[in-house]
Amino acid sequence: MLALFQILLRLADAAITTHLDHGGDQIALEQISIKNARGALRRTIGQATAHMAEAMAAFTEDVLSTLTPRRPADRKRKACRGDKIKTFRVTYSIVPHPLAPRIAQPRVT
Numbered sequence: 001m002l003a004l005f006q007i008l009l010r011l012a013d014a015a016i017t018t019h020l021d022h023g024g025d026q027i028a029l030e031q032i033s034i035k036n037a038r039g040a041l042r043r044t045i046g047q048a049t050a051h052m053a054e055a056m057a058a059f060t061e062d063v064l065s066t067l068t069p070r071r072p073a074d075r076k077r078k079a080c081r082g083d084k085i086k087t088f089r090v091t092y093s094i095v096p097h098p099l100a101p102r103i104a105q106p107r108v109t
Contacts, residue, residue: 008037015060028070036066 012032019027040062044055 004038005034008034008041011041011059012037012063014056015063018056018060019064024064027064027067031067031070032063033066033068037063 009029012034013029015032015037016027016029040059043062044059
């Protein structure tokens with residue numbers, strides 16, 4: 001899985017480089033969705049054996065057509081282990097009350 005992820009990142013980077021070489025605007029690598037890049041690779045892999053340049057162009061066009069929006073710089077981050085809200089430990093103690101001993105009463109009939 002890690003190798004596939006690295007391949008997709010390198011292909012996405014190559015797609016951005018190709019896009020910039022053809023006069024396109026600047027795109028950050030984080031804007032490319034790995035899920036969409038995987039789908040673009042699956043759709044264009046059959047063309048790769050015959051025409052590598054055309055397959056790369058089709059991959060580039062497919063990947064760049066589904067960009068994700070950039071994340072804002074001031075977004076919330078997940079809490080780290082030390083950043084969590086402090087909780088208090090509550091302990092309970094059960095104190096049994098002594099019951100008066102029951103004495104058998106004769107039944108009156």
